[in-house]
Amino acid sequence: MTAVTDGLVLRLASHADHEWIYRLRHEVYAPELGQHAPNAAGWLTDDLDKDNVYIVAADQDRPVGFISITPAWASRYSIDKYLHRQEHPTLREDESGLFEIRILTVDPSRRGVMTGKLLMYAALRWVMAQGGRTIVALGRVELLPMYLALGLTSTGVPVCSGAVDFELLTGEVADLTDRTLRKYGPLLRDVRPRLRWELEVPFWPEMESCDHGGASIEALGRRFDTLTAHRDIVPADVLDAWFPPAPAVLAALTDDQEWILRTSPPARATGLIEEIAVRRNLPQGAVTVGAGSSDLIYRTFGSWLDTSSRVLLVDPSYGEYAHVVERVIGCRADRFCLRREQGWRVDLDRFADRLRGRYDLVVIVNPNNPTGVHLDAGELREVLTQAPGGTRFWIDEAYVGYSGLGQSLERYAANSGNTVVCTSLSKMYALSGLRAAYLTAPPQIAAGLRRWTAPWVVSLPAQIAAVRALRDPDYYTARWAQTVLLRAELAASLATIDEDLQVHESVANFVLLTLPRGGPSATRLVEQCRRHGVFLRDLSPLSAAFEGRTLRIAVRDASANARTAATVADALRGLQRTP
Structure with a gap:
């Protein structure tokens, strides 16, 4: 045979x-x-x-x-x-x-x-x-x-x-x-x-985990033997911060580095919870912490859902949610579909109508990743308030700082009966390598989730760094504002490459680049750019709505952004010459 x-x-x-x-x-x-x-x-x-x-x-x-x-x-x-x-x-x-x-x-x-x-x-x-x-x-x-x-x-x-x-x-x-x-x-x-x-897709599928960016870190060697090579690549395939953590963070981790690395953290991260509560004006009982958003997603969804549950997801959105719901838990997920021609906007009237289907859990990423569109907190709060009884809402606010912390629904969640807000400290505070995040929920829900939290789940370096970062809002507010300027410059540079390219500037730290129909696919452009050390995110596996021709490009510093735009331009010229 x-x-x-x-x-x-x-x-x-x-x-x-x-x-x-x-x-x-x-x-x-x-x-x-x-x-x-x-x-x-x-x-x-x-x-x-x-x-x-x-x-x-x-x-x-x-x-x-x-x-x-x-x-x-x-x-x-x-x-x-x-x-x-x-x-x-x-x-x-x-x-x-x-x-x-x-x-x-x-x-x-x-x-x-x-x-x-x-x-x-x-x-x-x-x-x-x-x-x-x-x-x-x-x-x-x-x-x-x-x-x-x-x-x-x-x-x-x-x-x-x-x-x-x-x-x-x-x-x-x-x-x-x-x-x-x-x-x-x-x-x-x-x-x-x-x-x-000779297809552009791998022969073997990846079934055990969700498709993410991160090929840029893999390029440095799986056993971290060539870490210094990170200076030679542009990791625009992941949404890690382009700026360093606040000076107080670096000082705290450097001054007692040897002691920090060998010392066990507080088992329940009580000090970090206290700091979050003070900085966000939240009751301590409404907060629980985790080793990044993914830790909180897996832990919470695993305790809330089973194979009989019904979940509503926005599509396109962060792919980990669909993976956990459908592949890990094995329950039904319906989609609320967004359209490119509508600017990826969520029609809240249509969304409210959809909620009449009575879901066990509804997931909303706001601002949405990877479409980069933000829903006004007041308008979203009204939808949550009027939703059918028994519906739980999970609001992912990983990038809310770019919309303004006043747009967060954390305080609403703490006093609601149906809403949990997940807040990552990784991307907004330049702590992706340390993994720190927290949930805000009604105290009875937060207490239930804390029972499923392993001791020492957040490392000592992560706890120290997160506390110091939360104490320096001025530093991060300035960096977020600078990100907006860099994002605009990157979008403008990409738009000048070809009038047939569509550039969508998000409210977060990335832009979307959509290639014209009939031209090179997003997969081919990503592969071509990688050969020159520039890593971009092909959004094709996330949703058919991207039509195999949309990329997400993370904002880096000015020099890296210029290199990204130049590499994309050269790659497109080369692909257009290829039969």
Whole structure:
């Protein structure tokens, strides 16, 4: 079986492939299957081809099969010719992560071997890398066993097209990936060395953790052997502060460095909690701390949710929430979808209507990462107050300092019955390497979460640094204001590269760069820039709303920002010259 895969190439179709694709489509779906009437040109195309993505399997340089994908951003699918999506819950109109797999076609000489299954796997990997969550397909009845073996589920809805009978199939991308790796993992490992995998996505998916930025730190060596090389790269793929911690922070950590490193911290971080309460005018009983936001997310969600829970997430938003809800806990997550053409704005009237669906937990990141849009605290508070009883809200305010600390809902949360605010001290206070964060919640909720907090969860260096940082608001306010100026300069520099680029300036410490349709993908631009030491964040895996062409670029200092803009410009010129 593996011998027939030797030398097989899997890649995105080139312009030169399309003539062969259209001819094979005609050969198979007209004379052979009778789905379409034969035509004199011997070509078969349809009006979705301009939106479709084709993946080709080639034996050396000779194409031997293909599969077509209609992406979510096409906003229309071939299934629309046969059924009404609103009648099928998994295909609802507001589902921004729906991709259609179409016309899997293999040359007669390659049928019965691995070619078709590898094309299906390649399509699944590509969809996952574009933020796809749900797959729909029309499966030929005679091939149903293969589709079902790959994990797709038949809805039992029959579709007839010409002389061919189909059934409507669906599948969740994460579930399909899990099932594929469990069932075919050993076979894929055996086949992988014999393939030329030329897709822009990795052959193996990352299933155990959420996709994050951070390739820039990985570039320094996994065992930290080349840390000094950090001066040679621009880590614009992560939202760590570009500025150093306050001088008092550095002095406190440096003066007694040896003692700090060998000494156990206060088990319950009581002093840090006291400092937070004083600086934020909060009751101490409403505060609990953690080793960064992720620690608090995992701990809280794990105690609040189970597989029967219903959660509402904003999409796009910080990917850790979807990962914890769907992959770790395994419960249902609905999406409130944002649109690029609406400036990624959250329509609070529409959002309030959505809350009538009665969710166990609603997650709002404000300002939102990665869209960079901020909701006014007063308007958001009104939505929270009027929400149906029994709904809990989790408000992530990791970047609220850029909107002004007066926009925080911490005090509201401390006196509410349904709201928790998560505040990171990592990004805003230049303490990402130390990991410190806190929750503000009604005292009874905070007390419950403290019971699930391990002793010594926040290290001694982190506790000392956080206390000193909170005592110097003037230093950080000045740095945040400087960040706004640097952000504007970076956005302006990027905008001058090409008039077809879209630059969206967030309210936080990053900008979004969207590439034109039909040009290089975000993945290719990120890879090209990395070769020159500039690391950017490809947002494609986070959400299909980014259409595979949006990057997030963190604000660094003026020199690094200038290098970023120049590298992006050079990379785009090089990619435009590449066929």
